[in-house]
Amino acid sequence: xxxxxxRVVCLLVVVVSPCFGQVxxxxxxxxxxxxxxxxxxxxxxxISSDKMLSRLLKKDAELVSxxxxxxxxxxxxxxxxSLECLKKGQIWSNAQIANSADLLVKLLVxxxxxxxxxxxxxxxxxxxxxxxxxxxxxxxxxxxxxDMSVLNHIINVYGFGAKPNYPTIDSITxxxxxxxxxxxxxxxxIYAFSGKKKQMFFEPTLKLAMEYLTMNxxxxxxxxxxxxxxxxxxxxxxxxxxxxxxxxxxxxxxxGIGPDDLSIRISDGGKEHCRLAVAEYQKGLAPFLIxxxxxxxxxKTPYNEAEEMKRYxxxxxxxxxxAIIMEPHARHTTTNLRNAARLVFTYxxxxxxxxxxxxxxxxxxxxxxxxxxCIRELGYVPYSLGKRISTTASEYYPLRISFRIDPDEPxxx
Numbered sequence: 531x532x533x534x535x536x537r538v539v540c541l542l543v544v545v546v547s548p549c550f551g552q553v554x555x556x557x558x559x560x561x562x563x564x565x566x567x568x569x570x571x572x573x574x575x576x577i578s579s580d581k582m583l584s585r586l587l588k589k590d591a592e593l594v595s596x597x598x599x600x601x602x603x604x605x606x607x608x609x610x611x612s613l614e615c616l617k618k619g620q621i622w623s624n625a626q627i628a629n630s631a632d633l634l635v636k637l638l639v640x641x642x643x644x645x646x647x648x649x650x651x652x653x654x655x656x657x658x659x660x661x662x663x664x665x666x667x668x669x670x671x672x673x674x675x676x677d678m679s680v681l682n683h684i685i686n687v688y689g690f691g692a693k694p695n696y697p698t699i700d701s702i703t704x705x706x707x708x709x710x711x712x713x714x715x716x717x718x719x720i721y722a723f724s725g726k727k728k729q730m731f732f733e734p735t736l737k738l739a740m741e742y743l744t745m746n747x748x749x750x751x752x753x754x755x756x757x758x759x760x761x762x763x764x765x766x767x768x769x770x771x772x773x774x775x776x777x778x779x780x781x782x783x784x785x786g787i788g789p790d791d792l793s794i795r796i797s798d799g800g801k802e803h804c805r806l807a808v809a810e811y812q813k814g815l816a817p818f819l820i821x822x823x824x825x826x827x828x829x830k831t832p833y834n835e836a837e838e839m840k841r842y843x844x845x846x847x848x849x850x851x852x853a854i855i856m857e858p859h860a861r862h863t864t865t866n867l868r869n870a871a872r873l874v875f876t877y878x879x880x881x882x883x884x885x886x887x888x889x890x891x892x893x894x895x896x897x898x899x900x901x902x903x904c905i906r907e908l909g910y911v912p913y914s915l916g917k918r919i920s921t922t923a924s925e926y927y928p929l930r931i932s933f934r935i936d937p938d939e940p941x942x943x
Contacts, residue, residue: 562752563740569751570943571677572657574736586641587730592633597731604723608716613706616715617690620738627678630731631671639667656933659909680937681739688742689715699826700941703746750825750941754858764852765818769878772817779816779886780879782807785866785893786823786835796838799890804839806922807888808847816886820873822857822866824942834858859942863897864904868912871928884916884925891921908936
């Protein structure tokens with residue numbers, strides 16, 4: 531139980547100092563993968579990280595039976611001649627997920643994982659979208675169902691070519707209508723469901739989902755992590771030294787805009803956003819700039835919007851590194867605001883005063899009416915808007931609800 535509590539502490543989203551060492555896009559896949567799993571399926575990562583809990587799952591007869599049945603499904607599909615046939619073996623049905631969830635809850639209740647301290651509930655708090663008054667056991671069940679649905683989604687999109695929310699930037703890398711891809715998918719299934727004899731019932735499927743993300747070069751969620759010990763170390767170290775009472779805003783948010791050419795590091799629009807933001811920064815409106823944008827445009831770009839904006843701010847506009855916070859994961863305007871909100875809470879910036887969003891006039895006007903899109907895509911609005919300052923600048927207040935996971939965006943959940 532002591533080890534489990536330690537893992538809970540590491541998994542709490544609002545911790546300023548993450549548990550692992552520096553990881554960037556040039557880090558090892560294994561360490562980046564840890565962050566991809568943690569962000570996408572935090573319950574499964576929590577269970578996998580605790581030796582005592584994972585042993586319980588590996589020994590439980592009913593869960594072992596489920597694991598064996600799933601392995602048989604994949605083994606039987608080796609003779610498949612179509613992707614649809616293969617998919618039946620690799621994807622979990624709703625009934626399989628629901629049955630597993632019931633057995634998991636029963637096992638954890640039996641072994642005292644819902645005592646007064648409710649350490650599982652603490653770890654999951656804020657990451658899942660629970661509604662109404664429900665028991666901790668029910669929360670666990672819903673969290674497990676969501677995590678398994680995330681794995682199904684990853685396998686569907688990056689193994690079998692289902693359309694993601696934004697096909698032009700997030701689609702599978704391969705042509706799925708080839709014999710080569712059919713063999714690729716067969717081999718991935720064999721790889722994931724072989725190896726260790728004693729595995730937790732969900733472990734091979736988690737391995738398979740990660741194999742598909744890796745195969746497609748889509749470990750984006752883990753890029754640059756842990757940021758507080760790497761790309762944002764200077765800024766995080768400066769937060770406690772700032773007298774925020776001297777500034778009307780806690781930060782200036784600078785959304786990125788990707789180029790249309792794979793050879794271009796930063797678009798003219800990205801440079802414009804930076805210049806507009808620095809003009810406000812130099813007025814003394816805020817002590818920090820948050821540059822936000824991932825490896826999004828164009829398809830499979832090697833360049834990161836936030837990193838390139840940070841470089842431009844430092845090299846061309848003479849902004850010190852300690853004043854720049856990178857948010858290198860957002861792929862859309864909605865998540866520019868959501869992810870910036872997460873960092874405001876995580877890094878301890880004051881939340882009782884607004885941030886200032888500075889961008890071009892067209893995007894700034896769009897943000898004024900973005901709530902419906904946020905609800906449609908995220909399930910909630912991660913901010914509240916304040917006053918409009920100019921055609922290119924408006925106030926916003928980050929909301930703690932921003933920590934809720936988006937289960938159908940594995941590159942930036």
